[in-house]
Amino acid sequence: MLVRVLLACALALCAALASADDFGVTPPAAPVERWGTLEVALAGPSDGNPFVDVELSAVFRQGARSIAATGFYDGDGHYKIRFMPDAVGQWTYETRSNRPALHGKQGSFTVVQPAPGNHGPVAVRNKFHFGYGDGTPFWQVGTTSYAWIHQGDALQEQTLRTLAGAPFNKIRMAIFPNNDDKAGTLRFPFAGTPPRNWDLERFDVAFWRNLDKRVAQLRALGIEADLILFHPYDKGKWGFDRLPAAANDRYLRYAVARLAAYRNVWWSMANEFDFVTEKRMDDWDHYFQLVQAADPYDHLRSIHNAFRLYNHTKPWVTHVSIQHGAATLDPERAVLYRDVYEKPVVYDEVKYEGDFTRRWGQLTPEEMVLRFWNGAIAGSYVGHGEAYQDPQGMVWLAKGGTLRGKSPARLAFFRKILSDSPLEGLEPIDKWQDHPFAGKHGEYYLGYFNRERPTNWPFVLFKTGLADGMNFRAEVIDTWNMTVTPVPGTFEIKKRDDYTYADKDGRGIALPGRPYMALRIVRVR
Amino acid sequence: MLVRVLLACALALCAALASADDFGVTPPAAPVERWGTLEVALAGPSDGNPFVDVELSAVFRQGARSIAATGFYDGDGHYKIRFMPDAVGQWTYETRSNRPALHGKQGSFTVVQPAPGNHGPVAVRNKFHFGYGDGTPFWQVGTTSYAWIHQGDALQEQTLRTLAGAPFNKIRMAIFPNNDDKAGTLRFPFAGTPPRNWDLERFDVAFWRNLDKRVAQLRALGIEADLILFHPYDKGKWGFDRLPAAANDRYLRYAVARLAAYRNVWWSMANEFDFVTEKRMDDWDHYFQLVQAADPYDHLRSIHNAFRLYNHTKPWVTHVSIQHGAATLDPERAVLYRDVYEKPVVYDEVKYEGDFTRRWGQLTPEEMVLRFWNGAIAGSYVGHGEAYQDPQGMVWLAKGGTLRGKSPARLAFFRKILSDSPLEGLEPIDKWQDHPFAGKHGEYYLGYFNRERPTNWPFVLFKTGLADGMNFRAEVIDTWNMTVTPVPGTFEIKKRDDYTYADKDGRGIALPGRPYMALRIVRVR
Known part of the structure; x- marks a missing residue:
């Protein structure tokens, strides 16, 4: 069984790498898969500051239905509008812009049945569980590598190869770098020069193209990209944890415009939101509402805590993302959050397998695996992380690379057991x-x-x-x-x-x- | 130590019983204690239906402060307005009514320092804990006897004597009877004849006078009355679990008008609210809001569940009242609800000590006591109940009477340990x-x-x-x-x-x- 999983993953990786350079998008001229990504590319003005001056969107129509998607500026006079169609057949579109060159452009395209492996976006199902658009259950077996896209290209490719052979179908990853990432040849979300000389009204499209590509590659591997929009690990070094309110909002709108049409995107407002010193609770409410309003596809939305929990009963939270060191030590404990929130609960952080001196990074592999099982018996889901000390600082949790732990093989086995369970999801029998x-x-x-x-x-x-x-x-x-x-x-x-x-x-x-x-x-x- | 507690309780009981017949209220002519109950009595019309025709309230003033309290009809042309003053010194009042005989009546009264044992009403303190108005911590050690006021008078008196020698400082008790209570000589909240021939526009004042008296007696014993406003144990027999909406609202307003001026009142919207088949979630929201608006003193408000939790993050919930069979089996489990709600958590039902065949009523006394300790170590609070089989059906949990279990003595010891703890409340050291x-x-x-x-x-x-x-x-x-x-x-x-x-x-x-x-x-x- 494990061999079969590995083989399937390897094949998927080939497909992923082959399409890497086109960001996994399809022009209207070619048929696009249901839940694939159509990209309308337009030439337009490059004078002034197109990132803020130009408004662009399109309405996509099929019969009586219409869906509006926002476009984005991709540099050098290139404008793009991405769209994830949710139904096969003929579609049309018409653009809207405050610039004549971009306004009123019309076109049509054909949406075809999805290829094998494309099950659509993941959404909440049966109150406590997840399912793909085509009805296939999504049995979340996640991992975490916060800054893997902020490493050198070779290391990013190695991370993808590792993921291709690993049991994970979701990865938590941050858009902003950590404060220990090296500027070097890296790109950053905003234009400018590191560490803090940013033009907050312009984005570095090279950074975002790489992110597009990586999200598309994860998609090809069948892995959901749980995109962490803010985090506290900047600590002022790059300043991305303390941007002005207007810059935060522009950043969120740009991220959603570029990435929402990838079916494997989830939005995580933050990692350890309560450790972000420069934001208040109502800022987080605002980010949730902004992302919800901007995303035509209603991708999953949550927020991850350190010590203080966000109020996950709020209506814009689709599922609960929990960090807790002890809550998955038995199923009766793990089930309590589920009862409270009446939403799917993902224990995204339950400490990590590893040998760190910090107590959050020294689980034995046995203890890592145990938490997945307890979570499942509680009708909830768990996330993996790995923190083995390395002289070069090559720690999966932060940078990606390779996995050294003994839990992933057992999690592949665990995932196989899950996937043979009732389609409705595992429900506690007598809590x-x-x-x-x-x-x-x-x-x-x-x-x-x-x-x-x-x-x-x-x-x-x-x-x-x-x-x-x-x-x-x-x-x-x-x-x-x-x-x-x-x-x-x-x-x-x-x-x-x-x-x-x-x-x-x-x-x-x-x-x-x-x-x-x-x-x-x-x-x- | 235990002897001292028992002695103090016995003395308090004497005081309670001595003042039993006057409902524990003071007329304006005599000085009233801070946090005591002043009662303005007025003669008025008895024609028509005074319960619904007559509006009556008074504004109580001290200096620049004013507090409005609603009055109620007590039968036979007697009208009353009760008030709990929260500050010593001179106060005045002036009544308002839609009937001239009751309108514009003025008076003044003197509020003096509280007597020993009167610490004021209990409120939330330090986010997760409780304190009396005078700053004394309130270490909740509760018990439950749902229908003790629906038994014969001798049995009610026996229950009070038992409570006088017991370690409990809160009792959960229902205003409506259970379906197995015997009509016999009992009175009911509404006028009419049992089982279901009620005049829903008139109250049986004899029932309510007895409730006033019992609440006053509990107050004299230093016991908070956690009044359960609705419950599912009627099952249609008396019909109080399925009254028309207007009757529910009148009932709640009448209960608040009569009882809010007793400092030891807490409002529990329901026991096992999710088992009440004839009410929806927004009905419960409405009851909370009605009670909150009607109660000038903002007494504690919560609601108790069976299997489904109410959303205790809602702003009108002052503290969390939980039934759970397994959540207090260790402190790390019990702390989870606290983190979620950021309010005091009272595990009001954790199964009961007893020998019932039903699994909720067969805890050993050791297991009952263990739950209190686990709750305390989690920075939360626990409630007791007792369910030993009895040929006459004399079960403490339902009818009151005597306690037979072995946990109360250990809970007296536990309460002593609590009361020697830091005034701020017990906080988890490293959750x-x-x-x-x-x-x-x-x-x-x-x-x-x-x-x-x-x-x-x-x-x-x-x-x-x-x-x-x-x-x-x-x-x-x-x-x-x-x-x-x-x-x-x-x-x-x-x-x-x-x-x-x-x-x-x-x-x-x-x-x-x-x-x-x-x-x-x-x-x-």
Whole structure:
């Protein structure tokens, strides 16, 4: 199975690298895939400051439906409007601008069925879960590499190759550099010269073209790009954590205009928002609202905390992005946020596998994997990170490069188990008591024993959806050694008490007395 | 210590019972205590339907301040306006009414210092905690007896005697009866005849006078009355869970007009609100807003859940009232709601001590007490309940009467430990990791080992507020056997690593290898 995943990824990488230089967009002259990216390119004025002087958008129409998308200036008199069509068939467009050269341009294009691997954008589904546009479940197995696009080109390419062979289908990544990134030959979102001599009314299109390209390459790999719009790791070095309000708004509008038409984009307003010293809570509300209004596709939106939680009940938050060091240590703990927010919960940061001296970066691989399982049993999702010390500072968490940890192989195995689970998502079976099972009542049960070392599990299931005479098969899963061992025979249940059904003959399942064991129990008809 | 508490309670009970028949109110002719209840009594029309026809209020003034309080009809041509003054000195009032006999009545009265035991109303303090009006901390140790005021008079009196000797300073109690309460000689909030022949435009003042009296008696005992305004246990029998909207609003306004001037009142919009089948989420929002607008004193407001949580981030919620079967099983779990809501969290229902067959009513006393400790270490508060089977159905949880469990004595001990804690409230010391300590950085640490049975605790404290050379004394607390054992000598600390300070000589504290042990560590200067 793992080999198959790796092969599929390798093939996807070839496709990604082959299309790297065109930013993964399609001109109207060629058919564009459903949920692909159409790009209307126009020539226009280069005098003055086109970034602020020129307004450009287009209305895209199919039958009675119309969707407005904002364009952007790409330098040298080039203007672009990108669009992600959500339906096959014929579409037309007409541009609008405050400049005659860009106004009233019309065209049409054809949208065709998506190619294999293009499942559409990810959205919230079944309240607590995610699904692609085509109905395929999205089982989030994320990783984090904050500044991988701020490294040299060769290292960025290496990161992509690593991701191609890794189990992750989402990566958290920042648009602004960290304060320890080296200026060198790097480009920055704003025009000007580092460290702080920026023209805040002009963007460096070379930087943004590279970001387009990287997002398109992730898309080709089937990886969602969870774009972190602000973060506190600048600490004033480049000043991007303390821009004037007008510059922040221009930056957000430019990012959305360039990137929203990539189906794999998610918007993360910040990493550790509460550590950003120069912004207040209502600034974050404003950024959410601005991005929501600017994005025609309603991509997923969240914000990631350090110690203080954002109020994720606010309507513009689509899902909950949590950093917490202890919340995924058992499923009953992890489920609490879900109950509060009634939205999907992603534990994007649960400490990292590694050997750092800081306690957030010294999880054993076993402890990293354990958190994914606990999150899943709580009906939520978890993110990976890696922080092994390196003489050159080549740490995955920050710069990308290669993965050295032992958790990714186990997370590939974990993802395979997830992807064989009910399409509706894993739901806690009985969150009222300590009961480490998730699944679908009466059909499917996934249990996880965490650090416990049981030698036997009495076959007892919570009552909902059960009836006397139902039959189940079971498998013992070793989540660390990556084995799935069928239990011989089947189990017929009968009512035991007010709350449970048990095997009618009182049988149980033998377990090996090791930690990190799981059980999968599936109805047989 | 326990004897002293019992004595104080017994004395308070005498006072309570002595003043029982006058509903604990004071006429303007006599001096009224600060935070006592002044009652202006007026004679007025008894024709028509005074409950709905007559509007009555008064403005109470002291210097430049004025507070408006709504009056109510108490039957037989008697009208009353109750007022809780919050400052000593001279006050005046003037009534307003749509009936001439009640309009423009003026008077003055004197407010004197509160008597011992009157600390004022409880409000939120230090974001996560509670305090009385006079600055005394309120360490919530609650209990629950839903329908105690719907039992016979002798049983109500017995319940009060039990409370007088119990450790509880808050009781959750419903205004509407349960469906298994017996009509018999009981009175109901609305006029009419049971089970469902109510005049929804008239109240049964005899019922409300009894409620006034009981609330006043609780006040004399130093017990907050957490009044549950709606609940699902009617199930249509009396119909109070499915009144027309206008009747609900009249009921709420009448309850607030009669009871808000008792300083010990809290408003709980519901018990298990999500089990009330005939109300929608925006009904609950409306009740909150109505009560908030009607109550001149801004008494505490919350709502209690079964499986679905109300959005406690809404601005009219003053504190969080939670039912959860598993959230208080460790402090790291219990702290999560606190982080979300940034308000005091009261785990009002964590299952009950008892021997019921239903799993919510079969906690051992040890498990009941454990939940209070875990809640405290999480910087939150917990509620007690008792559900021992009884041939006559005399269950504390529902009917009151006597307590049979073994937890109350331990909760008296627990409350004593709490009341010796820093006035600011217990704050989690390091919620980022599993670290079962609360207190005040650099000054006071209360640790709790839950079900663990440690034989030694290495003297290691989280860094915040610490410096080399500080000295601490320690006590070993057996929370079940109710002993406090000083550890000989003191501990001098020095920095151990990035996160902790430890005893400079590497010493630890011997523990007896039993469960339910705690540690108290206090700075020595």
